[in-house]
Amino acid sequence: MKKCTERPRILCSLNGAVDTIGNIYKGIPILHAGPGCSMQAAVGTNLYYLGGYHGMPSSNTYEKEVVFGGTDRLRETIRGSLEVMDGEIYAVLTGCSMGINGDDVEAVVREFENNPYPIVSVDVAGFRGDTYFGYQATLLAIVRKLAEKTETDPYMVNLYGQVPSMDMTLRGDLEELDRIFAELGLKLNTFFIKRDGVAQLKHSGNAALNINISPWMCRNLDSYYEQAFGIPTMHYPGMPIGPGAVADFIRQIAARLSLQRDYEKVITREQQYVYEYFDSLMGNFERHRFLLVGESNFALGIARFLVNDHGHIPLAVIVTDSVPEKQQADIEAQIKNLECDRKADVYFENDAYLIEQIALRYAGRATLLLGSTYEKNIARKLDAFFVTATAPCLDKEILNKSHIGTRGCISLVEDMYNHY
Amino acid sequence: MERAIKDKIRDTRAGFTDAQAGSAAALRDKVKKNCLKNAHRTFEQGIQCVQVNSMNALVSIQDSVMIIHAPYGCSACASLGAIERLNIYKHHRGEEESGESRIISTALGEKEIILGGEKRLEETVRAAIDRHHPKIVFILASCSSAIIGDDIDAAAERMREEYPDTIFAPIHCEGFKSRNHATGYDLALGALQNYVIRDAAPPKEKGLINLFATHSLSYADQLEMKRMLRAIGLEANIMPYHATYEDIMRIPAAEYNISVCQIFGDEYMAFLHEKYGTPYTVTCMPIGSDSTDRWLRSIAKLCGREEEAETFIARERAEVTAEIEEIRKKTEGLRVCITAGTGRGLAAATLMGEYGMQLLCIHTPYYERAYAEDFERLEQYHGDEFLINVADMQPYEQINLVRKYKPDLFIGMANWVSRLGIPTVHILDAKRPTFGYHGVLYLGRKIEDVLDNNNFNKKLSRFTDPPFRESWYREDAFKYIEFPEDIVS
Numbered sequence: 071m072k073k074c075t076e077r078p079r080i081l082c083s084l085n086g087a088v089d090t091i092g093n094i095y096k097g098i099p100i101l102h103a104g105p106g107c108s109m110q111a112a113v114g115t116n117l118y119y120l121g122g123y124h125g126m127p128s129s130n131t132y133e134k135e136v137v138f139g140g141t142d143r144l145r146e147t148i149r150g151s152l153e154v155m156d157g158e159i160y161a162v163l164t165g166c167s168m169g170i171n172g173d174d175v176e177a178v179v180r181e182f183e184n185n186p187y188p189i190v191s192v193d194v195a196g197f198r199g200d201t202y203f204g205y206q207a208t209l210l211a212i213v214r215k216l217a218e219k220t221e222t223d224p225y226m227v228n229l230y231g232q233v234p235s236m237d238m239t240l241r242g243d244l245e246e247l248d249r250i251f252a253e254l255g256l257k258l259n260t261f262f263i264k265r266d267g268v269a270q271l272k273h274s275g276n277a278a279l280n281i282n283i284s285p286w287m288c289r290n291l292d293s294y295y296e297q298a299f300g301i302p303t304m305h306y307p308g309m310p311i312g313p314g315a316v317a318d319f320i321r322q323i324a325a326r327l328s329l330q331r332d333y334e335k336v337i338t339r340e341q342q343y344v345y346e347y348f349d350s351l352m353g354n355f356e357r358h359r360f361l362l363v364g365e366s367n368f369a370l371g372i373a374r375f376l377v378n379d380h381g382h383i384p385l386a387v388i389v390t391d392s393v394p395e396k397q398q399a400d401i402e403a404q405i406k407n408l409e410c411d412r413k414a415d416v417y418f419e420n421d422a423y424l425i426e427q428i429a430l431r432y433a434g435r436a437t438l439l440l441g442s443t444y445e446k447n448i449a450r451k452l453d454a455f456f457v458t459a460t461a462p463c464l465d466k467e468i469l470n471k472s473h474i475g476t477r478g479c480i481s482l483v484e485d486m487y488n489h490y
Numbered sequence: 491m492e493r494a495i496k497d498k499i500r501d502t503r504a505g506f507t508d509a510q511a512g513s514a515a516a517l518r519d520k521v522k523k524n525c526l527k528n529a530h531r532t533f534e535q536g537i538q539c540v541q542v543n544s545m546n547a548l549v550s551i552q553d554s555v556m557i558i559h560a561p562y563g564c565s566a567c568a569s570l571g572a573i574e575r576l577n578i579y580k581h582h583r584g585e586e587e588s589g590e591s592r593i594i595s596t597a598l599g600e601k602e603i604i605l606g607g608e609k610r611l612e613e614t615v616r617a618a619i620d621r622h623h624p625k626i627v628f629i630l631a632s633c634s635s636a637i638i639g640d641d642i643d644a645a646a647e648r649m650r651e652e653y654p655d656t657i658f659a660p661i662h663c664e665g666f667k668s669r670n671h672a673t674g675y676d677l678a679l680g681a682l683q684n685y686v687i688r689d690a691a692p693p694k695e696k697g698l699i700n701l702f703a704t705h706s707l708s709y710a711d712q713l714e715m716k717r718m719l720r721a722i723g724l725e726a727n728i729m730p731y732h733a734t735y736e737d738i739m740r741i742p743a744a745e746y747n748i749s750v751c752q753i754f755g756d757e758y759m760a761f762l763h764e765k766y767g768t769p770y771t772v773t774c775m776p777i778g779s780d781s782t783d784r785w786l787r788s789i790a791k792l793c794g795r796e797e798e799a800e801t802f803i804a805r806e807r808a809e810v811t812a813e814i815e816e817i818r819k820k821t822e823g824l825r826v827c828i829t830a831g832t833g834r835g836l837a838a839a840t841l842m843g844e845y846g847m848q849l850l851c852i853h854t855p856y857y858e859r860a861y862a863e864d865f866e867r868l869e870q871y872h873g874d875e876f877l878i879n880v881a882d883m884q885p886y887e888q889i890n891l892v893r894k895y896k897p898d899l900f901i902g903m904a905n906w907v908s909r910l911g912i913p914t915v916h917i918l919d920a921k922r923p924t925f926g927y928h929g930v931l932y933l934g935r936k937i938e939d940v941l942d943n944n945n946f947n948k949k950l951s952r953f954t955d956p957p958f959r960e961s962w963y964r965e966d967a968f969k970y971i972e973f974p975e976d977i978v979s
Contacts, residue, residue: 071562071597074614076621077573078595082563098957104633104665106539106564113566120957121905123536124883130534132666136637150533150970154886156959166561166634167666170603196561197603197634423592423621443574447590464574 071200077422079390079444079462082196084111086204086233087163088126091212092117093234093262094271098157101128102144102175103165107196111165114462115235116263127151131167140168144178152185158268159212162191169195190215202287202392205233209261210290212271219275219299224327226277227251228259228301230291231284232309232367236391238442238463242472242481243309250475253336254320254329275299279326281306285366285404286397302326307404308370312379312479313341315371340476344379347480354487359383361429361452363441364460365391366401368473372440372459375479377408384414385432388425388441390460393418426451438486457485491647494688495680495761497662500670505859507880508669511968514865515874521862527974534970537882539665542567543674544630546705548661548681550576550732553625555592555618559611559642560632564665565595572705578920579732582709592622598634607640615649619656625735626686629660636664659685670856671882672753675704679758682730682738691766692743699724699789700744700762702755705731706831706918714923715776718786721802722795742766746792751775751833752861769793774864775833776925777917777933778841779807779814806927814844817934820941822846827892829853829883829902830917836864838901838917841933843871850895853902855882879967889956890967899937904947911951913940 084103088111091099096119101108105128112123120126129147131140144162151160162179179191192211194204209230229247234240244260251258259270259277280295282288285307295301304326310319317337324333360382362373369389376382387405389398402416419425422444429439429448439449440459449456458465459473459482472478473485500506505521509529512520520526541564549556549572558565573591580586596614598607611629618627627649629642646658659681663674679702699719703712712728719726727740747762747770749755759770771792776785783803790799824847828835832854839849849872857865857880865878881887885906892900892907900907904914915936923929 071599073597074557074594074610074617075562075597076592076594076617077569078562078565078597079569080562081566081570082561085563085566096957101536104539105537105669105671106542106665108536109538109542110566111563112536113570121885121909122903124903125885125906125957126536128534128536130537132669136633136666146532147534154533154958154962154970156955156957166563166632167637170634170637196563197598197600199599200562462570464570 075421076424077444078420079422079442080201080236080392080420081111081113082201083194083199083204083207084163084165084196085115086201086206087161087192087194087208088112088117089115089201089233089235090205090208091159091161091163092120092126094159094267095119095263095265096156096158096268098151098155098160099126100148100151100160100162101126101165102140102147102162102168102173103128103131104167105130105132107165116240127155136167136171139171140173141178144173144175145181148178148182148189152182152187157187159216160187160189161208161212162189163208164191164193164195166196169193169198188215200392201233201236206288206290209288210294213274213291213294216268216271217275217299218272221276222278223257223276224278225255226257226259226273227279227281227323228274228277228295229281229283230261231282231288234262236365236461237368238458238461239468239471239473239478242468242470243474243478245470246472246475246478250316250320250340254323254333255331277301279304279323281323283307283309283367285370285401286393307366307401308374309367309474311371311474311482312375313344313476314379315374316340316476343476344479351483357382358438358455359385359436360438360440361386361388361432361436361454363388363390363425363429363439363445365389366393368460370401370404371474372482373405373408373414375482377410379479380483382438383412384408384410385436386415386417386428388417388419388428390420390425392420455486459485491685493684494765495683495758497677497680498757499668500673500676501668503858503860505857506670507857508855508882509971510857510880511971512878513874514869514876514878517857517878518862518866518874521857521859529974530972531884532970532972535884535886538671540667540671540674540677541630541632541663541665543671544661544663544678546572547675547678547730548628549573549591549593550705551626551730551738552589552732552734554628555594555622555624556628556630557594557596557611557614557618558630558632559596559598559607559635559640561598561634562595564632565593568593575705576732579709582921592618592624594618603634603638606638607635608645611640611642611645612649619653624656626657626659628681629658631660631662631664633665636662657685675754676757679730679755682741683758683761686735686738687741690739690742692739694745695740695743696745697723697725698740698744699726699746699748700741701726701728701748701750702758703728703731703750704754707731707750708920710919710921710923711925711929714926714929718776718802718926719789722786722790722793722798724789724793742768744768746770746789748773748789752836752864753832753856775837777834777837777929778844779810779927779930780844781837781840782926782930810927810931813931814934817938818846820938823848824898825850825895826899826901827851827895827897829888832856832861834917836861836868839868840871841930842901843868844930845934845937847899848872849876850897851877851879851891853879853881853888856880885956886958886962887967889958890963890965893963894967899941906956908947909951909954909956911948913944914947915940
């Protein structure tokens with residue numbers, strides 16, 4: 071990490087790993103880490119199957135393990151986890167203290183290779199990287215462990231590139247993606263939440279196409295699928311939000327899969343659905359000058375929808391995820407390419423204080439701020455409307471609401487109007 | 491800088507255990523004979539650490555910046571947890587415009603772990619001061635900064651020279667320091683004394699009492715405690731949550747000290763007694779009429795206000811007796827299991843006794859000599875056969891036992907038990923008071939409500955299962971506890 075960060079919105083690589091395994095139904099993270107890591111690394115993640123962080127096995131390493139090594143402790147922890155916890159995939163995740171003291175975690179995990187359940191280990195000691203690093207390393211590790219190929223299913227697609235907990239409307243978004251793919255006669259593997267998540271991972275080697283929705287993440291997974299199973303990857307940076315993006319998304323997929331089905335009919339139907347609602351809202355339509363704060367997947371997706379479809383003026387987009395410099399220019403170019411004469415300023419920042427300083431430059435001009443709960447106070451200072459649209463969302467409980475696709479963009483519009 | 495309070499961990503206190511199990515009678519006898527030893531859990535689930543509690547205690551201090559000297563992850567409970575909780579608290583107080591809590595992570599990466607992170611720490615301190623000009627800068631250690639040997643004391647010393655007007659308070663709260671995470675509160679209170687109050691000795695303020703409390707004490711309960719203390723002529727300085735620099739400096743000015751429960755602040759109150767001669771009492775949490783009586787009487791005794799206390803107790807008790815009797819008709823004879831923090835759990839168990847319920851099992855994070863009398867007191871309601879499972883959560887043991895006991899009611903965090911269809915009630919509440927005599931009613935009504943309508947849990951249980959293997963429920967709940975007498979060494 072290059073510099074200190076005020077009120078970071080992402081956490082360490084252990085968090086990315088816990089988030090990945092914890093969102094797989096019957097995925098059991100086994101922490102080889104200090105007490106407290108289970109709690110801290112799980113904040114904001116969805117450990118619904120485990121019932122929360124207290125449900126997650128952990129070696130809870132104290133001074134003894136820090137000084138003398140923790141492999142014995144790890145061995146008994148893995149043994150107990152396999153006996154007690156009802157899982158279909160187990161992942162030993164290393165925390166800082168055990169990462170520094172040099173425990174040979176892989177060797178211990180190898181001792182359990184003959185148990186009936188798949189088990190992997192991932193070195194995600196907190197200092198190795200951030201949430202994004204942990205997500206990418208862990209997803210690759212379990213795909214390597216589980217994915218197999220029998221024969222290619224021309225109608226099966228894998229989709230990845232979104233850290234689960236960094237999508238505040240995750241469940242609803244996955245449901246919306248499933249719905250759109252089903253309309254096209256396609257089976258979509260998104261791995262997370264679904265009861266058949268482990269089966270999806272196993273069958274993912276049969277997919278005809280990967281869709282990577284991150285402008286910069288999971289290049290390691292793209293190449294693994296390509297090399298191991300010959301699956302090509304389509305890059306679609308940013309969430310598809312709104313009638314324009316959904317149409318574009320469907321056309322790109324159809325082209326890559328040479329779909330025979332009449333997908334233009336599907337597109338028309340989806341667009342018509344949105345415009346029925348927009349039509350009824352016409353009298354209330356208010357054009358905003360907006361600021362948008364969030365990670366690149368949602369910054370791109372929401373900006374495209376608000377500008378290209380819904381007709382607002384983009385003032386500034388502050389991208390908060392750890393985009394490498396090389397890809398920053400691409401993201402900036404995409405935001406500058408939106409269909410509007412006025413071009414947004416683009417920033418890359420994850421420090422809550424500096425984000426506020428940037429946002430306050432637009433005082434008097436901005437009328438709408440879309441961001442995470444962290445930005446709620448900034449909106450008050452700007453006297454702008456506020457919409458919680460990006461993670462972390464701490465001020466409301468979200469269950470099946472979606473902000474993406476066709477139906478999700480309607481919810482997003484609802485959120486823009488229902489406040490005072 | 492010389493520290494008046496040296497770091498001390500709670501693991502070394504007489505009879506300390508965080509892994510034990512046995513009947514109330516068995517544990518009581520052993521701990522009284524000084525032969526209760528800690529057991530070892532060969533399989534554990536997630537617990538919390540010292541650093542989280544140091545953070546929780548200090549994050550709300552106004553006009554301060556908290557620097558978390560660690561990789562990103564260690565700021566989670568502050569960044570994504572405590573600050574938002576504080577925002578809710580401010581909302582309840584109607585203080586939404588008051589200053590925000592400031593935390594900065596030094597964001598240690600591989601490079602700093604290898605080459606040392608003190609330079610990054612100093613850069614962070616400079617950023618904190620340039621941005622916010624705080625009165626106090628807290629510097630919190632972490633597992634990784636401690637293992638690599640970053641000297642946060644020396645760094646604080648250097649910063650003191652650079653910024654002589656700022657108070658720097660380094661806190662050695664690395665996660666692996668203690669098995670008892672309440673140690674984290676001790677370290678935080680110690681830091682306030684060592685670096686903020688230091689040798690200040692303001693004149694005593696008549697009627698002022700410090701009430702040391704955890705961050706989990708809701709605003710409603712704070713108001714209720716203040717009201718009760720006012721009834722015996724005391725003005726409470728509730729510390730350290732949301733305290734200002736001035737509030738902290740007022741700590742030695744108090745005439746008396748108390749804390750919210752047995753496990754909080756006792757070490758610090760002993761120090762204040764020694765240094766400033768401030769009398770204090772370690773008492774229970776005022777949940778339930780009997781516990782509230784005990785709580786109020788022990789404070790009244792401290793300050794010679796017994797008469798006022800008895801008048802208050804008689805009046806308040808009279809206001810709630812009729813409804814308690816009414817609720818008791820429904821609760822009499824029901825069998826109950828409790829999982830809660832030590833202080834809250836003990837108080838909840840007396841409340842269950844008042845409502846005529848029978849305690850089968852209590853899960854408590856810690857058990858030690860100092861709590862023996864409190865657990866013994868439960869025997870007058872529940873006999874001495876109930877099980878004490880000393881466990882910081884460990885839902886796998888909890889669920890195994892609850893499935894076997896099939897209680898009529900479960901008190902505590904419901905995440906796992908609710909999936910079994912058993913009625914569950916939590917005794918924490920952010921909005922309404924759970925303390926004092928009116929709290930008895932509020933909690934009683936919650937119990938009454940779940941007994942009359944448990945449809946949520948009942949129907950949920952048909953569609954969901956806890957994450958444990960079916961075979962686990964047939965095993966001994968303490969299969970993974972190696973008791974000291976079993977260990978041949």
